[in-house]
Amino acid sequence: MKKDTKSDKHPDIEGPSNLEVLMLMKSLASKEYIRVTFSWQYNYCYLTDEGIEYLRTYLALPAEIVPATHKQTNKRPEGRDREEDKFADGGRPAFRDSRAGGGFGRGGGV
Numbered sequence: 001m002k003k004d005t006k007s008d009k010h011p012d013i014e015g016p017s018n019l020e021v022l023m024l025m026k027s028l029a030s031k032e033y034i035r036v037t038f039s040w041q042y043n044y045c046y047l048t049d050e051g052i053e054y055l056r057t058y059l060a061l062p063a064e065i066v067p068a069t070h071k072q073t074n075k076r077p078e079g080r081d082r083e084e085d086k087f088a089d090g091g092r093p094a095f096r097d098s099r100a101g102g103g104f105g106r107g108g109g110v
Contacts, residue, residue: 010018025045028034033051037044047055052067 008017010016010021013021016024022043025034025036025043028051029036029045031054033048033054035046035048037046047067052070055061056063056065
């Protein structure tokens with residue numbers, strides 16, 4: 001969230017002003033429920049484990065509900081398979097072709 005105390009409304013949340021959100025985050029940070037990092041006029045807020053427990057009891061949520069960033073995933077990211085050999089066509093990639101002898105420096109063979 002941007003550290004803007006004069007804004008009439010928060011850019012992402014309908015209802016409260018940006019000042020009210022800043023003061024709420026300041027209160028949660030003083031109780032060590034969140035960790036705040038400030039960079040380039042923006043506050044980045046991260047929930048601590050104590051903050052998760054506090055919100056869970058305040059909102060009366062069951063214990064199996066956890067933030068998406070804390071869920072364990074065993075799924076591999078999408079992309080190429082590990083079995084695929086990326087240099088299967090005989091060696092090094094084309095951008096490192098040693099036959100061209102071109103380029104500046106590194107003994108280009110003038």
